[in-house]
Amino acid sequence: MKPAAFTYLAPRTIDEALSQLADAGGDARILAGGQSLVPAMAYRLAQPSILVDVNGLTDAPPLAEEDGRLEIGPLVRHQDLRRLSPQRPLGALLSSMAEKVGPWPVRCRGTFCGSLAQADPASEWALAVVALDVNLTLESRQDGPRSVPASEFFAGVMATTAREDEMMTAATIAELPGATRWGFSEFGRRTGDYATVLALALYELKGGRMTRVRIATGGAEAVPRRLSEVEEALEGSAPSKPRFLQAAELAAEIIDPLEDYQADALYRRDLVRSMVLRALQQTTR
Amino acid sequence: MSGRVSVSFRLNGSDCTAEVEPRQTVADLLRAMHLTGTPVGCEQGVCGSCTVIVDDDPARACLMFACQLEGRSLRTVEGLATGGRLHALQEAFDEEDAVQCGFCTPGFLMLAAAALEHDPFLNDDAIDALVSMNLCRCTGYGPIRRAIRRAAKEARRAP
Numbered sequence: 001m002k003p004a005a006f007t008y009l010a011p012r013t014i015d016e017a018l019s020q021l022a023d024a025g026g027d028a029r030i031l032a033g034g035q036s037l038v039p040a041m042a043y044r045l046a047q048p049s050i051l052v053d054v055n056g057l058t059d060a061p062p063l064a065e066e067d068g069r070l071e072i073g074p075l076v077r078h079q080d081l082r083r084l085s086p087q088r089p090l091g092a093l094l095s096s097m098a099e100k101v102g103p104w105p106v107r108c109r110g111t112f113c114g115s116l117a118q119a120d121p122a123s124e125w126a127l128a129v130v131a132l133d134v135n136l137t138l139e140s141r142q143d144g145p146r147s148v149p150a151s152e153f154f155a156g157v158m159a160t161t162a163r164e165d166e167m168m169t170a171a172t173i174a175e176l177p178g179a180t181r182w183g184f185s186e187f188g189r190r191t192g193d194y195a196t197v198l199a200l201a202l203y204e205l206k207g208g209r210m211t212r213v214r215i216a217t218g219g220a221e222a223v224p225r226r227l228s229e230v231e232e233a234l235e236g237s238a239p240s241k242p243r244f245l246q247a248a249e250l251a252a253e254i255i256d257p258l259e260d261y262q263a264d265a266l267y268r269r270d271l272v273r274s275m276v277l278r279a280l281q282q283t284t285r
Numbered sequence: 286m287s288g289r290v291s292v293s294f295r296l297n298g299s300d301c302t303a304e305v306e307p308r309q310t311v312a313d314l315l316r317a318m319h320l321t322g323t324p325v326g327c328e329q330g331v332c333g334s335c336t337v338i339v340d341d342d343p344a345r346a347c348l349m350f351a352c353q354l355e356g357r358s359l360r361t362v363e364g365l366a367t368g369g370r371l372h373a374l375q376e377a378f379d380e381e382d383a384v385q386c387g388f389c390t391p392g393f394l395m396l397a398a399a400a401l402e403h404d405p406f407l408n409d410d411a412i413d414a415l416v417s418m419n420l421c422r423c424t425g426y427g428p429i430r431r432a433i434r435r436a437a438k439e440a441r442r443a444p
Contacts, residue, residue: 103418
């Protein structure tokens, strides 16, 4: 239960970090909050020969709200998102989801971008960025910054499309319109632990009808995704219990459930049905 | 390949410098310094027994490398009592019999100390959420939450 030896680097700028990653030729890992990487190193599931600790970066952009979008820099901790203003739908949604991320000591150190890079299928933030069509900025020394839509970032359980010399330097989320209704629900066996299944529902209520409906699940499949068939089934109709039940039923049918020691396929479908229903019901609170 | 690095930080209010291997965690370093008040339980960030306070936030000492302490302030259970007087939380844990085997106690004390510093008006729901963050396998959570509630009351009375 002790990590293997590694070389420790503590860059002061993003450029310096990118150079160190490029020079390492794939043998380096980025250390941000360390709340997932360090346990993996203790188990020796991860044995990087070089650790690039980005906590001392002086030019990492902070959490900023401007021009109708929220920019989340690489060192923004889960706890920082708890402090977003609940006056606007996006702030209310993210601060409410942040409360479900790990226990408080983990929230104080773990980072938003780090959680995405980890790509755990049950991550709250992985679900959020997919549902909210977030743009992720990946940077490397070789190619500079590039923008990747969240829907193209996750490649499988704990796998992403990022290259080994790339670092996520920002996640950019467009502000949600004032008429946005949202609901978030997750089921986990233990408080503060990873959820088994989680669901997020969003729509704008216009003239009593749901428009721009977004329904996404996490923990259900290898990667979180939007369920377009469910979204289409709800689009344009008025929010009601029968509609929600129908949508939850459809969600349970169309997913391709993961199976693991926590839940088999049948149980995961049941959880998807319940979580989607609860998320939808929450939108009318 | 991994050499030793020098790290300077504040430890319970005093300046301190240590030579560490990068792979040593804060928990490992504290044990090596004979500050055995911070027990090492699961070593994977789950049990919370090694909770310490870094700057003003609680941290699991097994999930932070000692070299990351550079320039920071670290507080451990050894720094909780001041001037020969126990901290209100330590008094309350004693009064409420919130200690049995004692292994998890320092972690609960540091977690609760950080929480009370952030918000002395912790309500019962917040205390319940707080105690669910660390594992206790013998005392039981009832006495621990009663102790924290008692200490919170004391903290609010303090000038």
